[in-house]
Amino acid sequence: MIQIPYLAQKPQTMLIALGWVFQGHSGIVDELPIPLLVTVCLALFLLILYISTKGIRALKFLGMIAGTAMFVMSILFILLAVGVPLIKPDLQLATANMDKIETYIPKFDFSYFTTIALLVFSVGGAESMSPYVHKIKNPAKEFPKGMIAMAVMVGICAVFGSLAMGMIFDSNNIPQDLMRNGAYQAFAVLGNHWNIGNILVTIYALTQFIGQTATLALSIDAPLQIFLASADEEYVPRWLRARTKNGTLRNGYILTGVLTGALIVMPALGLKEIDTVVVWMTNLNAIVSPMCFLWVFVAFMFLYRHWDRYKNAEYKYINNKTLGFLMGLWGFAFTAFACILGMVPQIDYAQNPSEWWFVLISNIIMPFALLGLGLVLPWIARREQKQQA
Numbered sequence: 001m002i003q004i005p006y007l008a009q010k011p012q013t014m015l016i017a018l019g020w021v022f023q024g025h026s027g028i029v030d031e032l033p034i035p036l037l038v039t040v041c042l043a044l045f046l047l048i049l050y051i052s053t054k055g056i057r058a059l060k061f062l063g064m065i066a067g068t069a070m071f072v073m074s075i076l077f078i079l080l081a082v083g084v085p086l087i088k089p090d091l092q093l094a095t096a097n098m099d100k101i102e103t104y105i106p107k108f109d110f111s112y113f114t115t116i117a118l119l120v121f122s123v124g125g126a127e128s129m130s131p132y133v134h135k136i137k138n139p140a141k142e143f144p145k146g147m148i149a150m151a152v153m154v155g156i157c158a159v160f161g162s163l164a165m166g167m168i169f170d171s172n173n174i175p176q177d178l179m180r181n182g183a184y185q186a187f188a189v190l191g192n193h194w195n196i197g198n199i200l201v202t203i204y205a206l207t208q209f210i211g212q213t214a215t216l217a218l219s220i221d222a223p224l225q226i227f228l229a230s231a232d233e234e235y236v237p238r239w240l241r242a243r244t245k246n247g248t249l250r251n252g253y254i255l256t257g258v259l260t261g262a263l264i265v266m267p268a269l270g271l272k273e274i275d276t277v278v279v280w281m282t283n284l285n286a287i288v289s290p291m292c293f294l295w296v297f298v299a300f301m302f303l304y305r306h307w308d309r310y311k312n313a314e315y316k317y318i319n320n321k322t323l324g325f326l327m328g329l330w331g332f333a334f335t336a337f338a339c340i341l342g343m344v345p346q347i348d349y350a351q352n353p354s355e356w357w358f359v360l361i362s363n364i365i366m367p368f369a370l371l372g373l374g375l376v377l378p379w380i381a382r383r384e385q386k387q388q389a
Contacts, residue, residue, distance in 0.1 A: 008263040010216040011041035020205035066211030081164030117342025121286035270358030297332035
């Protein structure tokens with residue numbers, strides 16, 4: 001269920017990328033009124049949904065190529081940005097006083113704390129490596145090394161990427177469309193500095209479109225295959241596990257299409273600008289996705305509550321029962337704190353009171369609605385079993 005906001009955001013990203021490919025800007029999105037925009041996004045999503053039911057081998061291959069290209073583009077962006085002062089010593093950086101430590105210290109006010117959920121969301125994904133722990137030789141030593149190496153690489157990219165963005169955009173006067181067009185505008189600025197035109201923008205937009213298309217298809221199919229194909233009858237109703245003659249989880253795709261489609265068209269009910277839609281959808285992802293970590297931390301705490309049963313396991317993160325439980329409790333509390341504050345709208349109430357209330361209500365209802373649906377399915381499954389008995 002946590003994938004639903006993630007899936008709903010992909011068509012927007014794909015349309016924005018297409019605009020930069022063909023027009024050199026995101027005008028294709030700017031010119032569309034919100035009702036028409038969500039209609040186009042819905043049609044694009046349903047098309048990818050249909051394609052994913054027919055097999056996605058080609059998309060997997062393209063996604064692998066695009067993912068590699070995106071990583072290369074990210075490193076290239078950092079190198080080109082850091083190298084600009086070397087070819088232009090008199091370059092005036094967009095953010096003033098980047099040589100002073102005070103520039104990098106945030107203002108710890110309420111607005112800042114409402115963005116912590118984005119931080120938690122941005123580092124999410126590492127937990128998907130956990131099923132491969134036992135496939136590693138000497139996992140007790142090698143797996144932590146791999147996680148540490150990954151954290152170091154992510155940290156380096158984040159730090160130097162932030163420095164590069166600070167050189168291009170004024171951190172004290174951030175453009176309203178930065179979340180939507182910032183990456184493309186950054187590559188355009190770098191292209192001008194290095195006298196190579198918009199070739200970087202076009203390459204980035206193409207890889208973004210192909211990568212997001214493949215990611216959307218894979219993100220539709222993979223969770224269904226993982227959670228429904230091998231699902232326990234006690235937790236997933238029979239109708240949701242039903243397959244066609246070709247092996248397609250028909251009702252799973254239908255449920256995904258209905259839930260994601262409803263979320264895609266929701267902005268037409270209360271939002272008026274594309275930038276507001278992009279920010280709202282991103283923040284909604286930052287609220288819903290980290291919520292699954294809460295259950296991970298609960299399970300982690302229960303493992304240490306039953307330390308005597310699991311203390312001889314091959315892989316242990318912390319060898320102390322009390323410290324392990326407190327670490328899980330801290331992770332749970334911090335994530336819950338981030339998700340709750342993340343529900344506060346990133347909109348000025350005085351300027352757009354109706355949009356502010358729309359975002360707040362949807363940020364509160366959507367996570368609990370998806371959670372409720374996830375809790376209802378096991379109840380339906382058990383009821384089915386009782387009726388059959």
